[in-house]
Every structure is written in C-alpha cells, then in structure tokens.
Amino acid sequence: MIKLENVTKSYSTEVTALRDAGFDIAKAEFVFLVGPSGSGKSTLLRLMNRQEKPEKGSVWVAGRNINEMPDSKVPLLRRNIGNIFQDYKLLSNKTVFENVAFALEVIGRPKHVIRQQVPAVLDLVGLAGKQERFPHQLSGGEQQRVSIARAFVNRPLILLADEPTGNLDPATGEGIMRLLDRINKTGTTVVMATHDQRIVNMMRKRVIQLDRGVIVRDQARGVYE
Amino acid sequence: MFSRISYTFREMWASLRRNFTLTVAAIITASVSLLLFGLTLLIQRGFDNQLSQWSGGVELIVYVQNDATPEQLQLIRDALESQPNVIDVSKLDYLDVDRSLAEAQRLFAGDPETLQLLNRDNIPTQFKVVPNTSTSAEMLTQLSTSWGTLPKVQAVAFPSKQIEVLSTLRSFIGIRLFLITSFLLLSAVLLIWNTIRTAMFARRREIEVMKLVGATNWFIRLPFMLEGLLQGLVGGLLASGAMLLFNANWTSGVRAFPSESGFGAFVVTGSYPSGIVVAIIGLGMLVGAIGSGTAASRFLDV
Numbered sequence: 001m002i003k004l005e006n007v008t009k010s011y012s013t014e015v016t017a018l019r020d021a022g023f024d025i026a027k028a029e030f031v032f033l034v035g036p037s038g039s040g041k042s043t044l045l046r047l048m049n050r051q052e053k054p055e056k057g058s059v060w061v062a063g064r065n066i067n068e069m070p071d072s073k074v075p076l077l078r079r080n081i082g083n084i085f086q087d088y089k090l091l092s093n094k095t096v097f098e099n100v101a102f103a104l105e106v107i108g109r110p111k112h113v114i115r116q117q118v119p120a121v122l123d124l125v126g127l128a129g130k131q132e133r134f135p136h137q138l139s140g141g142e143q144q145r146v147s148i149a150r151a152f153v154n155r156p157l158i159l160l161a162d163e164p165t166g167n168l169d170p171a172t173g174e175g176i177m178r179l180l181d182r183i184n185k186t187g188t189t190v191v192m193a194t195h196d197q198r199i200v201n202m203m204r205k206r207v208i209q210l211d212r213g214v215i216v217r218d219q220a221r222g223v224y225e
Numbered sequence: 226m227f228s229r230i231s232y233t234f235r236e237m238w239a240s241l242r243r244n245f246t247l248t249v250a251a252i253i254t255a256s257v258s259l260l261l262f263g264l265t266l267l268i269q270r271g272f273d274n275q276l277s278q279w280s281g282g283v284e285l286i287v288y289v290q291n292d293a294t295p296e297q298l299q300l301i302r303d304a305l306e307s308q309p310n311v312i313d314v315s316k317l318d319y320l321d322v323d324r325s326l327a328e329a330q331r332l333f334a335g336d337p338e339t340l341q342l343l344n345r346d347n348i349p350t351q352f353k354v355v356p357n358t359s360t361s362a363e364m365l366t367q368l369s370t371s372w373g374t375l376p377k378v379q380a381v382a383f384p385s386k387q388i389e390v391l392s393t394l395r396s397f398i399g400i401r402l403f404l405i406t407s408f409l410l411l412s413a414v415l416l417i418w419n420t421i422r423t424a425m426f427a428r429r430r431e432i433e434v435m436k437l438v439g440a441t442n443w444f445i446r447l448p449f450m451l452e453g454l455l456q457g458l459v460g461g462l463l464a465s466g467a468m469l470l471f472n473a474n475w476t477s478g479v480r481a482f483p484s485e486s487g488f489g490a491f492v493v494t495g496s497y498p499s500g501i502v503v504a505i506i507g508l509g510m511l512v513g514a515i516g517s518g519t520a521a522s523r524f525l526d527v
Contacts, residue, residue, distance in 0.1 A: 049437070072441075079439035091431055102431075106440035108229050154438070 001027045001158060001189045002048060007057035009043055009213075017043040018054070018213045025191065027157075030184045032200050033193040034224055035210035041193035044210070045160045048191065049081045050074050062157055079107055082151030082188075086163035088143045090135040096122065096146050097131035103150045121153045125179055141172035145179065152183055159183060161192040165199060173199060197224040229444070236448035237455070240424045247423055248456060251416040255460025255512055256467070258409030259505045263468035265402040266501050267493050272395035275491045276388060285312075285356060285369060286382040288349040291322070293377040298350075301375055305354060311368060316355040325350050349379050410512060413460070417453045417516030425449060425524045432525070446521040453517020454510055461509025465502040472498050 002025040010016040018040045025031055033041040046052040047059050050066050058065050066077060090099050100118045109117075122131055125145040135143055144164060151159055161180065165173030177199055184190045194200065200207060200223060207222030208215060217225075241248055289301060298319070306314050320328060325348050333340040356365055369381040425432065435445050476492045 075436075075439040075441045077439070078437060083437045089430065089434055089437075091434065102434065103438040105228065105232055106435045106438060106444060108444070111228055150434075150438070 001025055001029070001062060002191070003060040004044075004047070005058050005060075007047065007054045007059060009040075009047065009052060009054045016213050018047075020057070021210075021213075021215050022057070023208060023215065023218055025189060027189055028184065028187045030181070030190045030203070030205040031192070032203070032205055032207045032222075033191065033210065034195060034200060034207055036195065038212075039210040040213040041210055042162055043213075045162050045191065045193055048158070048160060049078055049083065075107075079154060080157045082148075082154070082156040082159045084144070084147050084151050084159065084161040084164045086166040088135070088147040090143055090146055090150075092135050094134075095131065096127060096133050096135075096138070099135070099146055100150045100153050103153055107154070109154075117153055118149075121149045124152075124182075125149045139172070140168050141175055144168065144176055148176070148179060148183070152188070156188065158189045158191065161190065161194075163194055163196075164192065165194065165196050170198065174202070177203060200224040233444075233448050233451065237451045240428070240448060240452055241455070243427065244420055244424050247416075247420045251413065251420045251456045251516075252460045252463070254409065254416050255413040255457055255509055256463035258406060258413050259461055259464035259509050259512075260467050260471075261402065261409060262406045262508060263464060263501045263505045264471065265399065265406055266504070267468065267472060267498070268402070269395065269399050270493045270497055271491045272391060272399075274493065275488065276391055276395070277490075285354040285365065287352040287354060287372055288379040288382065289351065290377045290379050291347055291349055293350070297377045301352065301372075301378060304372060304375055305352060308368065311356060311360050311364060313355045313357055316353075318353040320351045320353065322348060322350055410508070413457075413512050414516040417456050417513055418520045420456065421449050421453050421517045421520035422524055424452065425520065442525060445525060449521040450514065450517045453513040453520070455513065457509040457511070457513020457516075458506065459509075460512075461506035464509065465505050468501060468505065469498060 004022050004024075007018055007021045008016070009018040021040070021044065033044055035041055043052065047054060048061060048066075050059075050069070053067050058067055060066070061077065062080060064077075066074075069077060091102065094102060097118055100121060101114045104114045104117065119128070119131065122128055125148050127142060127145050127149065130138065130142065135146065138146070144167075148164075159180070164180070165176055168176065173196065180190055180192070181203070204221045204223070206220050207217065207224070209217035209219075209225070287301065287305070289298065293301075302317075302319070305312060305317060322345055326343070326345065329340065329343050329348060333343075365383060369383045372378060373381045432445055472493060476494065479488065479492045482488055
C-alpha cells in the first residue's frame, strides 16, 4: 500500500530530516513510527500525502509514485488518505456534524450521501447524539473522535495519525487506540507517529524506529524500547 | 454539481459579511475610480461633439470691402468655388449691401452705437461659406489665411482660436484624468487583493483542512475569486448609476444655456452613455478578477 525507496529529505543544508529511508507497508497493516522529537516521524507522514516532496528516492502510495504525480492529481490522492492530528484541527465555528460533513462537502459529495454517511461514522466513533455540539463543548477525547470521524467518513485506504493521543490522558488515549484498531480491522492501513511508550507496548504492532532521520529498527509486533 | 454551486455562493456570501468594512472600502474605491473613468470618456466625447459642431457646422465669413467691383467679386467667388472638397459649394451665399445691412440690423439690435457707424457706403458685403463636415480645423485655418490675401477681401472670420483652445483643453484634461483614473484603478485592484488576502487568512484553518481532505485548488479558490469579482461588479454598478445621473444633470444644465453661447453641443446623448456603462462594468469586473485571482493563487499555500 505504501512503499518508500531510499528517501532523503532535508529542510536546509544543515538539517536532514530523513536519510535514505525505505520500507514497505502492506494493505491493512498497523504501523507505529517511533522516535524522539525531530527524528523525522512527521516528515515521513507529510511525504505520504505529498505535503512534502523528497530530494531523493520515491514514495509509492496504492501503486503510484506520488512524487511524479502532477499537482492537479494530488487532491484525488488525498481523498484516499485520512489525516489525524495531535491538535485535532477541528473548525470551532462548526458543529460536530458540520465538521465531519465539511470533508464530504468540499469534495463535492451530494447532500443525501452526507446525510446518510455522517451519522453512520459518528455512530462508529461513539459520538451518536452529540452531533449538534460545538468542539468547545466536547472533551479532548471526544474532539479527537470527531477528527477521526472526519478522516474516516470518506472510507480512505490509509489513515495517517500524527501523535493522536499526545494531548489526552492515558485512559482516553487507550479509547482512541481501540477505535483506531477497529478502523484498522475494516481493512484500512494505519500509520501512526507517536512517542507514547505505553500505547506502543500495549498494541504490539509493527514498529519503525527513527533516530535523527535514519531508520534504526523495523520490527513486527514490536515494543517501544 | 448543485451542492458545489450552493457551497461556493454560500461561502462567498459568508466571507463578504465577515469582512464587511474592508469590502465596503474596496467597493467605494472601485466605484470612485470607475466613475472617474466613465466621466473621462464622457468629457472627451463632449469635447468631440462640440469641436465637430464648430468646425463642421459653423459658417466661415469672407468680408469684402464695400467698393469692390463686380470683377473682383467674381474673382473671390471663383477662388472659393475652386475648393469643392473643402466647402459645400451649393451652400455658398453672397450677401450684397442690402442683405448685409439687414443682417447687421438684426445682429446689432442690442448695440445701437455700432449700428449707427454702418451705412450703405461703408458696410462690407460678405460671402457665407459652409465647410464640409470632413474638413479639419487645420485645413480651414490655412484656407482662410490664403483667402484673406485676395484683393478687396477685408477679413475672414473663422472661429479657429476657439477650436484651438478647446482642443488644447481636451488633451490637457484628458491626459490628466486618464492618469488619475489609472492610479485609482490600481489602488482598487490592491484593495480588493488585500480584502481577499484577509479573507483567506481568516479562514486559513478551513483551507488547511480542505486541502488535506482533497478539495481541489479551484474549489477552494472559487468563492474568493467570486467575492472579488462581485466587489468589482458592485463598484461598476454604483459608478454607472452615478455617471448616468451626472450626465443627465449636465445635459439639462447645458440645455438651459442661452442658445447663442455656442456650447449647446457640449453634451453626450444617444447610445454612447450606455456604451460607457458596459465599459465601466466590464472594467470593474476585470479589476475584481485581477485583484482576487492573484490573491487567491498567491495565498493558497497556508
């Protein structure tokens, strides 16, 4: 589903974010990217939805080399990739329903589809009955669930999560992980950057460890270390 | 498809309301600059109408000394008739002593002192010459100078000085109004540009989310571009209304001038003002499209 070959990315002559990174992620796999801040986890995620382009190497998503993709095709690529962030990136002036509907609206889905799919996905993430609330009326865990609902409502092939539990207490974080696991079991590939040791050790999934832009470990059913 | 159109217009409207003061400033600047643009066209056209009336419709008068012999008169008449390309020969008219006196009594009715000085023995007779409409003021000036040198010709009266003054005024006012208009239009473009930039900055989080969930750049840009276009359009409509009102006031003002003022043609009527309206609205939309189009492309990378 995702393949990186010899990817090097630097933000300036001094700072090399990634050096010669390569791995292969299969469909429906669940992968943790671990490592300290600045080790290149977020850069990897940004390369996978083409928010960035590498200097060297190639990034393949769903069988296509996305670095050679024309800019006009990038939106179509992103419709197959859901994104989740540490700070949720919800729109504060929209309700829960509107936040999720927004993702369908701006890619031109018709109203009847929106009316059908949004309540279904809110039900899936455990927010049925809260769709008329605004983000500030929700807890952090609930806000992250809205963000997951928004990322998943279009049934993407891949879900990219950047520190999704970073702002949450352990119990709430675990709830979010159970939700991501359920989504993963529907066949969605999940790539999650984190330095939440406890969660990685609890889930026992594949772990790719980065240190200063270099992949130092790639282990199936790994722990944080 | 329908949901996209309704999305685009809803977002455009929301953004206009949120950005109310800047929007108003942009529209006012656009309409003032477009009004000035319209008035420049209107004034130029007024000058043109007046100039063509003076050089095409006016009579040129060749005054002949009272004691000219019939042979000398014939010589003058021949000289005038030898220029059928310049003057309308069929309208060439000779006023002998009797007719000249009669005309003088009419023209100087309010000036008895001048009238007293004129009598059968000193009043000049006159040829009334009507130039062709295509004749330029310059050509008439040359010819009237050469006719002035014919024997027994006392003077050639021709409003060349006024035409010169009017032409100079026309280009003086025209060039300066054009420059002012250009600067104002530029500031309208920049203001619209700035309005759109502010609108996009206010919604940068939304734009970021839109890009991440795969909205196309055109879908994101379109409401902003329409917003700028609408500002230009509203500015153009306001300017058109003001221009038409101005023209109506001016026209009725000129109609009230005394008829012998000679400025009766200094008006613009017919379909020309509607043409200006089309130009103003078109230019307004262009100004809006340039301002918002460049801003929307420039600031999409948030």
